[in-house]
Amino acid sequence: MTRKETFNFSSGPSVLPAEALERAGAEICNFGSSGMSVMEMSHRSPIYEGIFAEVKTKLKKALSVPDSHEILFLQGGASMQFSMIPMNLMGEKGCADYAVTGNFSDTAYKEAKKYGTVNLAASSEDKNHTYIPAQNEITTDPNASYFYYCANNTIYGTQWKYVPETGAVPIACDMSSEILSKPVDIKKYGVIFAGAQKNMAPAGLTVVIIDKALAGRELPFTPLMMSYGLMIEKDSMFNTPPCWNIYILGLVLDWLESRGGVIGMEKETVEKAKMVYDVLDESRLFNACAEPGARSNMNITFRTKSREIDAAFVKEAEARGLLNLKGHRSVGGMRASVYNAQPIEGILALAEYMRDFEVKNRV
């Protein structure tokens, strides 16, 4: 089966732009006239420093990052940020607000308790995380050091459609599964972070965008590598960064720009997601899991009334080259992740298959 005959709906690591992979393949043994792979370059060499600076500039441009904020290229995934955020931001006040709208924000909420007092500012657990709390359902503490939420819930297929109003309290946001899919007003956030393996680059890179004014307040036992202040001071190079992953991010950003940047992506994303949700809304077999106002444009979760039919759907999909449509083990059903690099052909193939499958499995 050639690459073109398959579409990968994995929730992450997930599909990357074919153009980026082809370019990486063409120069994998010898980048430019260097005689070296990017994987072999000293991170302190002028050639790699050039790549690094260029990727940072491209990301700054793509997301319109203001000069008040610094871009960091770190490791450890979003899970490392679950600890790094409280260790750095809990500060003197020693308390923080958390909105729990899924598995990952729940893990972050529990982890933060190691480092201070944590308020459950909002939760969607009462309806199994199928919705996003409205502003008036959030109880914020004006004395909190920060307010934390996860913008897109990969497992449950829900997405915040607004930025919570928190007054003077800085916002920390996990954007792992929606970053670069739409414009973001970075100034509204104290810290944004994202594991790269959904919309940016291969797993092993974590992008952090932090208001520099928030750095330098880490707790005394904070590990060196987990100090935002040190990472800002060293431009993410206190030690060797994940050089290859950063390079691939650059190739992905070139592709992104060629498609109109985050504005182009938002248009494509909304269209792509709508095509699948339209099938779900017309269907008598499939049901979307998320409430209409909270539907994610990145991860579309759905199911039939029967586990057996769900399993058959996933199995037949694989045979048609529609890969990784099984829902997360904690919720079951199906999940189609339609990140930036998911081509429209993949969406068309999925929609067609869903309609075909429904005809064959009339209820």
Place this chain on the structure above:
Amino acid sequence: MTRKETFNFSSGPSVLPAEALERAGAEICNFGSSGMSVMEMSHRSPIYEGIFAEVKTKLKKALSVPDSHEILFLQGGASMQFSMIPMNLMGEKGCADYAVTGNFSDTAYKEAKKYGTVNLAASSEDKNHTYIPAQNEITTDPNASYFYYCANNTIYGTQWKYVPETGAVPIACDMSSEILSKPVDIKKYGVIFAGAQKNMAPAGLTVVIIDKALAGRELPFTPLMMSYGLMIEKDSMFNTPPCWNIYILGLVLDWLESRGGVIGMEKETVEKAKMVYDVLDESRLFNACAEPGARSNMNITFRTKSREIDAAFVKEAEARGLLNLKGHRSVGGMRASVYNAQPIEGILALAEYMRDFEVKNRV
């Protein structure tokens, strides 16, 4: 300049086997019949779980890791281990012994002070880290939770030629720049760790080999991602691991096995290093920096009596395709890193150039 015309002497990230890079390039867009790049695979998919398990098995075999020890694939580099080791091993005793023989062990020593009482068990600072303390120069505390040292000092070009005797005190060892270059008696160690970017894989992967009996004693504020116990329990997959780096490690291990494994590597390594040290010993222009008994087989540090001549040596080397021979900024001079993947042709070219350069710069 084609790849074959250059030799990369970088101290890390550093040269990788050409065969491994070529294989990676051939399957970068489509691994096997998957229709996906390894960079796009869900870490929970059977195909990637297969790759992961196979790499672990290969590494276990290459280093003869006993069943008492677990192999972990982590992130954050050796610097993350500087914190992770005391956070996990300091335990009830609350004190540890450190041997400081260079920049990285010094950073580790200072970092450990955040988490307990730290004894300076040995130091080579009195002679600018040009030697390795002998066993009788090490003051160990039988009540220490662990004894820490760095086996090969990349910056200073020194290498421990013996494993310190510490009685019942477990040994924690930074093997970043010598792992896989010779056999190791793993049972002698409590924890071995190594950043991958010297002898294993691209930067962004840290290999830890830990005696399972030492896990589960972490301090209460230890971040989730820094608990050895949790990482063992989750087989390094609490969250998404650096999938691509692990895959490349597998390709490097295949190459390693084809060259006789670590026994073959040790033979090659000793020969390669000797060729350069022989030139140094015969030279009236160049001097080796490390004392004879402490000379590293991985990083060969040397200098002339003049900074100008050093600079000229490095500059002319670049023109000949001998790259990254400049010494670390903290010590100056030159450094030739001759890791596993440095081909013998690179050593021959370096030795020839050194002799040529000496003829032209007679003192």
